[in-house]
Amino acid sequence: MNYRILIVDDSPLLRATARRAVLQAGAAPERVREAQNGKEALAA
Amino acid sequence: MTDIGANQGLVVGVADMAIGSAAKGRLVTYALGSCIGLSAFDPVAKVGGLLHYMLPQPAEQADPKTLKPYMYATTGIPLLVRKLVEAGARQDRLLLAAAGGAEILEGAANMAIGKRNRTMLRKVLWKMNIALVAEDTGGSVARTMTLDLDKGDVHIRSRDKEGLLWAPGMKVTVAKEQP
Numbered sequence: 760m761n762y763r764i765l766i767v768d769d770s771p772l773l774r775a776t777a778r779r780a781v782l783q784a785g786a787a788p789e790r791v792r793e794a795q796n797g798k799e800a801l802a803a
Numbered sequence: 804m805t806d807i808g809a810n811q812g813l814v815v816g817v818a819d820m821a822i823g824s825a826a827k828g829r830l831v832t833y834a835l836g837s838c839i840g841l842s843a844f845d846p847v848a849k850v851g852g853l854l855h856y857m858l859p860q861p862a863e864q865a866d867p868k869t870l871k872p873y874m875y876a877t878t879g880i881p882l883l884v885r886k887l888v889e890a891g892a893r894q895d896r897l898l899l900a901a902a903g904g905a906e907i908l909e910g911a912a913n914m915a916i917g918k919r920n921r922t923m924l925r926k927v928l929w930k931m932n933i934a935l936v937a938e939d940t941g942g943s944v945a946r947t948m949t950l951d952l953d954k955g956d957v958h959i960r961s962r963d964k965e966g967l968l969w970a971p972g973m974k975v976t977v978a979k980e981q982p
Contacts, residue, residue, distance in 0.1 A: 779929075779932070782932075783929075783932060783933065783934035784934050784975070785934070785975075
């Protein structure tokens with residue numbers, strides 16, 4: 760799966776859950792990024 | 804699809820499991836009502852397996868030495884994957900498809916077994932870090948599930964429909980849960 764994915768949530772637990780789901784669905788780990796707020800999301 | 808003789812495929816009974824490679828032809832399991840059929844196939848090693856489990860988990864007082872592991876999701880699913888890995892498959896290549904988990908009985912007689920089987924399927928797979936590629940679950944129909952051990956195709960037959968559920972190369976078709 761050739762998508763770039765950005766997970767934005769202020770809860771580390773929910774980010775980890777979402778990360779696990781997209782990895783199980785076949786996303787490449789190096790193409791999944793995380794941010795905990797809007798500023799970080801825009802920078803990522 | 805209809806006439807699967809003993810020499811054309813292997814029938815997986817209720818609370819049972821079978822694995823095989825391309826030479827075995829097909830694995831088929833009948834009468835999936837609230838039970839769930841789970842197929843797994845490694846397209847590189849060309850080995851696959853089919854599990855037909857009845858219930859989510861054993862009763863707490865059950866003796867682990869005497870219980871039938873393929874009767875339950877919590878014991879059957881890890882064992883299916885382990886047997887396939889022993890037969891040369893790799894867990895990260897396995898393609899899993901599920902069928903069944905319907906609600907056949909109405910009212911008090913129905914203890915929501917289908918729904919509980921579907922929930923436990925998700926829970927066990929989540930823990931094992933494996934995603935389904937396709938499923939035909941829920942509703943109120945009985946299903947027959949077939950896994951082609953050469954091509955990896957999964958067929959479903961029910962009162963409503965008959966046809967290909969998934970084949971390697973198809974896009975992932977995990978549908979919205981039926982009520």
